[in-house]
Amino acid sequence: MKKALPLLMALAAAPALAHTGESGHLHGFVDGVLHPLTGPDHLAAMLAVGVWSALALKHPLRAPLAFAGSLLAGALLAMATGWQLPAIEAGITVSLAVLGLLVALRLAMPPAAGAATAAVLAFSHGAAHGLELSGAAALAGMVLSTAVLHGTGLALGWQLRQAPVLARALLGASVAALAVARLSGVA
Known part of the structure; x- marks a missing residue:
């Protein structure tokens, strides 16, 4: 935990490069894999989906799977139609605030509610990234990278189960702080 928290905070401080607004500029599997890693949002x-799932949910794999499925659906819709979800950036900002609170509060939910919450929070991320992807290879790379990040979050969350409440609260607060940074134009 002592090594993971500074790494997460450093990653959160990176410049926001993930949403350029340029349609279809990511080509190929490697671009898809790297894309989720280039923006703190x-x-x-x-990572927060995985951490929250490990900390609070009875069936911790359901929420990450639902998130990845909804992310994929949003991306496919955007790629196929070019449709930009209204208030897409606001949806991403809200998802960060909610996920930060879910981690900080270690909020438990019934399995279906946890999966549904994750799915709702994911759709705007998928739609935003889908506008930037060009082709199935880039999409596959993004989904794979997302799954790896969920797995990393799950592993971190399992380690945090025995951590002091303050550690979990600070991690959740750092995710929610990204929402505030996005609102202020910093990230």
Whole structure:
């Protein structure tokens, strides 16, 4: 935990490069894999889903799977139609605030509610990234990277189960702080 928290905070401080607004500029598998790692919003959301699931949910794999499925659905819709979800950036910002609170409060939910919450929070991320992806290889790379980040978050969350409440609260607060940074134009 002592080594993971500074790493997460450093990653959260990276410049926001994930949403350029340029349609279809990511080509190929490697671009898809790297894309979720280039912006703190996607990185923090993916890790937070895993952490929250490990900390609070009875069936910890359901929420990450639902998140990844909804992310994929949003991306496919955006890629196929070019449709930009209204208030897409606001949806991403809200998802960060909610995920941060879920981690900080270690909020437990019934399995279906946890999965549904994750799915709702994921759709705007998928739609935003889907506009930037070009082709199935880039999409596959993004989904794989998302799954790896969820797994990393799960592992971190399992380690945090025995950590002091303050550690979990600070981690959740750092995710929610990204939402505030996005609102203020910093991230």
